[in-house]
Amino acid sequence: MIDSNAPGFWPQLFETLLKATGETLYQVGVTMLITLIIGLALGTLLVVTDRGGILERPFGSKVAGRIINAVTQTVVNLGRSIPFIILMIALIPFTRLLLGSAFGVSAAIVPLTVAAIPFYARIVEISLREVNEGLVEAGHSLGATRWQLVSKVIIPEAVPGLIRGYTTTVVSIVNYSAIVGAIGGGGLGDVAIRYGHQRYSVIHIVAVIIVLVAIVQIVQVVGARLANRMSHR
Amino acid sequence: MITLSSVTKTFGDDANSVRALDDVSLAVERGEIFGVIGQSGAGKSTLIRTVNLLERPDSGTVTVADRELTALSDRDLLQARREIGMVFQQFNLLDSRTVRGNVELALEIVGVSRRERTTRTNEILELVGLEHKAQQYPAQLSGGQKQRVGIARALASRPRVLLSDEATSALDPETTDSILQLLRRLNKELGLTILLITHEMDVVKSICDSAALMSGGRILEQGRLVDLLTQPGSQLARGLFPLGELPEGNSTVIDVTFVGLSSARPVVAQLARTHQLDVGLIGAAMETIGGAQSGRTRLELPGTIEQHTAAINDLRAQGLVVEIVRSGR
Numbered sequence: 001m002i003d004s005n006a007p008g009f010w011p012q013l014f015e016t017l018l019k020a021t022g023e024t025l026y027q028v029g030v031t032m033l034i035t036l037i038i039g040l041a042l043g044t045l046l047v048v049t050d051r052g053g054i055l056e057r058p059f060g061s062k063v064a065g066r067i068i069n070a071v072t073q074t075v076v077n078l079g080r081s082i083p084f085i086i087l088m089i090a091l092i093p094f095t096r097l098l099l100g101s102a103f104g105v106s107a108a109i110v111p112l113t114v115a116a117i118p119f120y121a122r123i124v125e126i127s128l129r130e131v132n133e134g135l136v137e138a139g140h141s142l143g144a145t146r147w148q149l150v151s152k153v154i155i156p157e158a159v160p161g162l163i164r165g166y167t168t169t170v171v172s173i174v175n176y177s178a179i180v181g182a183i184g185g186g187g188l189g190d191v192a193i194r195y196g197h198q199r200y201s202v203i204h205i206v207a208v209i210i211v212l213v214a215i216v217q218i219v220q221v222v223g224a225r226l227a228n229r230m231s232h233r
Numbered sequence: 234m235i236t237l238s239s240v241t242k243t244f245g246d247d248a249n250s251v252r253a254l255d256d257v258s259l260a261v262e263r264g265e266i267f268g269v270i271g272q273s274g275a276g277k278s279t280l281i282r283t284v285n286l287l288e289r290p291d292s293g294t295v296t297v298a299d300r301e302l303t304a305l306s307d308r309d310l311l312q313a314r315r316e317i318g319m320v321f322q323q324f325n326l327l328d329s330r331t332v333r334g335n336v337e338l339a340l341e342i343v344g345v346s347r348r349e350r351t352t353r354t355n356e357i358l359e360l361v362g363l364e365h366k367a368q369q370y371p372a373q374l375s376g377g378q379k380q381r382v383g384i385a386r387a388l389a390s391r392p393r394v395l396l397s398d399e400a401t402s403a404l405d406p407e408t409t410d411s412i413l414q415l416l417r418r419l420n421k422e423l424g425l426t427i428l429l430i431t432h433e434m435d436v437v438k439s440i441c442d443s444a445a446l447m448s449g450g451r452i453l454e455q456g457r458l459v460d461l462l463t464q465p466g467s468q469l470a471r472g473l474f475p476l477g478e479l480p481e482g483n484s485t486v487i488d489v490t491f492v493g494l495s496s497a498r499p500v501v502a503q504l505a506r507t508h509q510l511d512v513g514l515i516g517a518a519m520e521t522i523g524g525a526q527s528g529r530t531r532l533e534l535p536g537t538i539e540q541h542t543a544a545i546n547d548l549r550a551q552g553l554v555v556e557i558v559r560s561g562r
């Protein structure tokens with residue numbers, strides 16, 4: 001039991017929270033950076049290699065297109081269907097192989113990224129599918145290459161949806177980053193478990209909740225503002 | 234300038250396939266405005282989309298500006314498409330780009346340098362009368378303005394051919410007219426060849442030099458409007474000059490068509506005077522079609538056609554086209 005009346009309690013709480021928040025933001029930040037690149041690529045691949053997509057026949061082969069699409073679909077579904085807590089444990093050997101250690105603030109980025117990429121890839125897929133087919137056709141009529149269609153027409157038109165989806169993904173990952181605290185991943189989840197759960201400090205739990213809510217609020221508001229600014233409909 | 238030769242296109246599988254284009258051949262001359270008219274489902278849209286190979290035909294060849302597109306590699310086809318502009322019924326502008334950005338897209342795709350893009354975009358926006366809207370987004374524009382952006386984008390890379398896929402069908406009549414006049418002007422000033430599809434006879438009437446009538450995936454007739462008008466039995470001519478229903482009874486009915494100078498002739502009075510005929514006027518219309526003053530009148534004559542041989546020969550001798558719609562008994 002921690003005594004909140006003990007001298008130095010509040011400064012210590014503050015210091016603990018500050019460090020934990022930094023760790024959480026670092027985990028989420030790095031995770032989301034990697035997710036942005038790979039998730040966007042996978043989501044785009046899902047759309048363009050689909051039947052009737054602009055990359056239906058990569059290298060002139062329809063079979064290649066079907067295979068790439070099926071593999072991508074499977075990878076994304078696999079990642080989405082495993083509950084995070086199980087995914088996290090299952091990935092321990094992989095993380096160890098990759099980073100030499102399976103526990104710690106940085107090591108937690110591996111399961112977080114593995115969870116975030118398929119999540120965002122699906123959102124990217126949905127956003128890109130909403131882009132009006134007529135715009136792709138206009139691009140074709142202007143003689144655009146497939147790369148130009150993706151980079152100058154499809155993705156720019158989907159930007160507001162991509163931002164909103166990204167915001168949703170960030171919020172999920174903030175959530176998951178608290179779970180990794182349970183296996184020594186540091187961050188705010190770690191504080192809640194070590195101080196709040198194991199040492200019965202309600203104040204620590206409440207403080208962690210406040211910080212998490214604040215992070216989610218800020219992400220949501222900034223995301224929505226940005227999406228609206230990018231939308232010219 | 235554009236030649237389609239025996240083009241065929243079928244959609245769907247064997248069990249329930251639709252033949253959208255059935256052995257279609259079409260010839261569009263350099264510098265003319267050619268209209269393809271037909272009801273929805275006639276295959277017009279598929280037809281125009283085969284010209285820049287947005288739709289690849291199952292068989293037949295497509296030739297634009299002496300280049301056979303159906304024989305090109307994918308890479309060369311991209312190049313060829315850059316020389317064929319296209320405008321769409323729903324405009325298909327990027328919401329994420331300004332008016333300027335939409336026009337520049339065409340130039341970015343071609344690989345024009347930034348400085349040149351700016352100059353060319355200013356030039357083309359001025360040409361379509363939208364230089365003051367350059368910084369606006371499509372959502373802030375009216376339908377007519379959006380279509381002007383569409384036209385500017387299509388023409389940015391200086392194509393010699395413009396394809397218009399129902400470009401005015403989403404617009405109100407006044408705006409339609411201003412867009413049609415713009416197309417006419419661009420056709421004259423730039424020597425642009427335009428192939429358009431439409432379901433509105435008024436579009437053909439107001440700007441086309443030539444036309445084709447399409448139904449069930451086939452071209453029923455095509456040619457220069459001035460020739461079609463004088464071609465007996467032409468459905469297009471009938472569409473251009475709707476003259477109403479046939480009268481009841483056993484009288485003879487003839488359609489007299491004038492093209493060019495003879496249009497002002499007082500035919501009815503002349504028939505009455507010279508041949509002492511009781512001529513009934515059923516319908517008449519005058520239009521400027523394909524650049525020529527033309528008119529058509531539907532006349533009712535008493536008795537059988539044989540009784541009027543002399544009068545009809547007389548009209549024909551004057552260069553008028555006489556079509557016997559019904560012979561009396």
